Amino acid sequence: xxxxxxxxxxxxxxxxxxxxxxxxxxxxxxxxxxxxxxxxxxxxxxxxxxxxxxxxxxxxxxxxxxxxxxxxxxxxxxxxxxxxxxxxxxxxxxxxxxxxx
Numbered sequence: 001x002x003x004x005x006x007x008x009x010x011x012x013x014x015x016x017x018x019x020x021x022x023x024x025x026x027x028x029x030x031x032x033x034x035x036x037x038x039x040x041x042x043x044x045x046x047x048x049x050x051x052x053x054x055x056x057x058x059x060x061x062x063x064x065x066x067x068x069x070x071x072x073x074x075x076x077x078x079x080x081x082x083x084x085x086x087x088x089x090x091x092x093x094x095x096x097x098x099x100x101x
Contacts, residue, residue, distance in 0.1 A: 002007075003084075009044070016074060016077055019074075023077075026085055027066075027084070030084065030087065030088055031065070033088070033091040057090075061090075064083065
């Protein structure tokens with residue numbers, strides 16, 4: 001699903017309506033992945049450089065996912081959705097490395 005978004009988003013910008021739909025789907029995926037990612041980050045030494053790096057990234061992902069408006073113009077919207085898709089892909093990889101341990 002996320003890989004499909006990334007492949008499609010890499011080709012050409014969709015309409016704002018399509019991007020709005022993609023944004024809603026990505027927000028849902030991110031909302032479901034963030035709690036376990038935060039739990040995993042909290043198992044890292046609290047206050048360590050790795051913990052700061054992880055929590056900062058997770059905070060930024062959450063902040064971007066919660067933005068209520070779509071970026072300005074088609075290009076701005078495309079960039080916003082693509083960044084969220086990349087963040088979602090990172091969350092999936094982060095989650096799958098935990099599952100593999």
